[in-house]
Amino acid sequence: MEYVRPKALGEALDALAAFDDPTPLAGGTDLMVEVNLNHRRPDVVVSLRSLDELRRWDDTWIGAGVTFARLEGADDPALAQLARTVGSPQIRAAATLGGNLGTASPAADSLPFLAAADAHVVLKSTAGERRLRWDEFFVGPKQTVRRPDELIVGVELPSRPERQAFAKVGVRQAMVISMVSCCVLRDPSGPTRVALGSVGPTVLRATDAEEVASQAARLTDTDLDEFQRRVSAEVRPITDHRSTAEYRRHAAGVVARRALERCLR
Amino acid sequence: MIVQLTVNGEDRHAEVAGWESLLWVLREQLGLTGTKGACEQGECGSCSVILDGEVVCSCLVMAADADGADVTTVEGLGTPEDLHPVQEAFVAEGAVQCGYCTPGLVVAAAHLLETNRRPEPDQIREALSGNLCRCTGYGAVLRAIEAAREAM
Numbered sequence: 303m304e305y306v307r308p309k310a311l312g313e314a315l316d317a318l319a320a321f322d323d324p325t326p327l328a329g330g331t332d333l334m335v336e337v338n339l340n341h342r343r344p345d346v347v348v349s350l351r352s353l354d355e356l357r358r359w360d361d362t363w364i365g366a367g368v369t370f371a372r373l374e375g376a377d378d379p380a381l382a383q384l385a386r387t388v389g390s391p392q393i394r395a396a397a398t399l400g401g402n403l404g405t406a407s408p409a410a411d412s413l414p415f416l417a418a419a420d421a422h423v424v425l426k427s428t429a430g431e432r433r434l435r436w437d438e439f440f441v442g443p444k445q446t447v448r449r450p451d452e453l454i455v456g457v458e459l460p461s462r463p464e465r466q467a468f469a470k471v472g473v474r475q476a477m478v479i480s481m482v483s484c485c486v487l488r489d490p491s492g493p494t495r496v497a498l499g500s501v502g503p504t505v506l507r508a509t510d511a512e513e514v515a516s517q518a519a520r521l522t523d524t525d526l527d528e529f530q531r532r533v534s535a536e537v538r539p540i541t542d543h544r545s546t547a548e549y550r551r552h553a554a555g556v557v558a559r560r561a562l563e564r565c566l567r
Numbered sequence: 568m569i570v571q572l573t574v575n576g577e578d579r580h581a582e583v584a585g586w587e588s589l590l591w592v593l594r595e596q597l598g599l600t601g602t603k604g605a606c607e608q609g610e611c612g613s614c615s616v617i618l619d620g621e622v623v624c625s626c627l628v629m630a631a632d633a634d635g636a637d638v639t640t641v642e643g644l645g646t647p648e649d650l651h652p653v654q655e656a657f658v659a660e661g662a663v664q665c666g667y668c669t670p671g672l673v674v675a676a677a678h679l680l681e682t683n684r685r686p687e688p689d690q691i692r693e694a695l696s697g698n699l700c701r702c703t704g705y706g707a708v709l710r711a712i713e714a715a716r717e718a719m
Contacts, residue, residue, distance in 0.1 A: 303585040305568060305631040327632060331609055334627040337586050338607040344586065349632050371621070390697020391675070393609055395621040396628070476696035477610055 307349040311426070311455070314353060319428040319451045321346040326453060328356075328367060329396035331389070332405045356400065356455060365456040366400025373399065373412075380418075380466035380485050384411045387470055390477050400454045403439070406446045406504070407479075411470065413440070413505035414485035417497035419462045425452040433458070440504040463489040467561035470499075471553045481545040482553045488565040492516050496562070500544075501537035501554050508536040508558065515562060529562060530555040570634045574599065575643030581630070589628035590614045593640060601641040601670045612698035615671040616640050622678045624697075641670035644677050653677045656715035657708070664702030672698045676712045680719055688713070 304321070308314035318324050325344035327333055328351075336342035350356060356367030361377070371394040373385035388394050388411050402410045403423060416436050423439040425432045425448055432452070439446050448454060465488040472478030483499035494515035499505045511532035514525055521529075534555035539547040571580045574597060581596035588607075593599045593616070602625060603613040609624040616625045617639040625638075645651035650658070653676045663669050672695060679686055679694040686694065691712050700708065 303631070305585045307632075307634075327629060330627050330629055330632065331624075334588060334629060335608045337629070338588065338626060347585070347629065347631065351632055389609065390612065391694055392612055392615055392622050392624045392697040393627075396623050477699075 303344060304346045305349065306347070307352055309352050311353055311355045311453075314348060314350065314453060315426060315428050315451075317348045318453055321348075323450055324348045326350055326404065328398040328401045328404075329369065331393050331397040332401055350400075350453075356398075358456070362459050362461075363456055364399055364459065366398060366403070366454045368399050370394035370397050370399070370412075378415070378462070378466060379464075380415050380468040380487065381412075383468040384415055384470075384483075384485070387411055387468075387478075387480075393477075399457070403454050403457070404446070404448065406440055406444050408443050408502065408504060409479050409483065409500040410505070411480065411483055411499070414483050414497040414499045415466075415468060416457060416459075417505045417507055418485040418487045418495040419459050420495075421460070422458040424455050424458060425449075426455045427452040436505070437507075443503050462487050463493075465490060465565040467564040469557045469561045469564075471557055479544065482539075482550050482557055484554065484557045484561050486558065486561040486565050488515070488562065490519060492519050494562065494565075496533065496558050498533070498537055498554055498558065501539040501550050503538070506537065508533045510536055511558065521562075521566065526559055526562065530559040533558040568631060568634075570630050572633060572635075573637045575639055583630045585629070585631035587630045588626045589616070589618070589630055589633045589638070590625040592630045592633070593625060593638070599640050599642055603667055603670055605667065610699070611668070611671075612675065613668050613671040615674045615698065617674060617678055622675050639674075641674050644673065651677055652718045653680065653712065653715045656711040656718065660707045660711035660714060662704060662707040662711040664700070664704045668698055668700045672700070672708055676708075676715065680712070680716060684716070684719065686712075686716065 324346040356365045358365040370385045370388045376382040402412045470480040470483035488494045537554045539550035541547045605611045605613045609627045614625045
């Protein structure tokens with residue numbers, strides 16, 4: 303195995319361009335599971351460990367190298383909430399936002415927040431930069447449009463309301479991969495965005511449900527019932543070893559409603 | 568490739584293909600078998616070590632990527648004659664059943680008490696949420712860590 307540890311971003315992009323099918327390595331919490339299970343044996347690993355450029359983080363930008371342990375301290379309530387539910391302290395100390403994006407699991411905990419916030423993923427290569435909205439970046443389960451020579455450098459976050467909530471359903475508190483995850487962002491005057499994970503091939507927005515929630519600053523019980531019904535109707539879950547499609551469809555409506563109710567308080 | 572590490576304060580090196588885990592290097596190359604391997608998926612915490620100041624699962628650290636790192640394993644916390652307060656408290660409380668998860672729990676608890684001298688019970692539980700005990704011995708473990716907190 304060839305292992306390179308570039309000292310700067312430009313060097314990393316050169317390395318990604320120089321090798322055939324290089325594997326970027328950040329926290330290792332996804333890659334090493336596959337390696338340990340003999341599902342994957344990378345020929346070339348480009349380590350991102352020394353790239354301080356990827357650890358920059360402010361109100362409009364989260365670098366790909368920011369760990370979930372750091373995101374637990376986020377000012378965005380939903381981002382802090384989701385970060386706390388990722389894996390365990392050991393996983394959060396290592397795992398990065400960029401890794402979550404690169405692996406692109408439908409259950410990735412950061413994605414409902416990024417989709418609700420209409421975040422853009424920024425990719426760099428020696429050929430230049432691409433800036434893709436979340437729904438242009440994710441194309442299927444564990445599939446993105448990232449080319450092997452491109453590096454995920456971070457996400458751009460547009461301005462978003464302060465009323466936010468994240469919720470997920472799993473079999474226990476820690477070390478759990480979600481069966482449904484949900485993020486709601488709501489402007490006090492009405493406009494509402496709701497994104498859900500683990501209930502489709504990629505993270506998705508429940509736009510019909512957004513419409514009913516966005517219509518007014520005050521929502522009645524009837525509105526909330528309709529919101530919940532629409533979320534359940536819009537998700538596209540499957541049955542797998544973690545849950546059934548039927549349960550996920552029901553739970554999606556319930557958690558989305560709870561998250562919205564938290565935003566209304 | 569050769570991987571250079573500082574392990575429990577000593578300079579160590581190991582010859583690896585590269586993709587092996589830090590856990591494998593510690594146990595198989597350096598003979599430090601206190602760190603246990605079980606799930607190899609980052610779920611159980613039995614391989615917990617302190618890597619450059621953070622508790623991580625050593626099974627999920629690529630050996631090549633640990634080159635140059637500072638590692639503390641359970642062997643580096645205390646000696647049989649001079650136990651770490653957490654180890655002392657685990658013995659006193661009998662916080663061990665089969666013992667397989669114990670090194671990981673001790674490492675996670677020692678790191679918690681080094682970074683937060685007065686953890687609340689909820690914070691102790693949270694800090695141990697990545698360490699699974701299948702003998703269901705958490706009650707005594709929590710009592711031991713509270714005792715170690717008072718002793719430190």
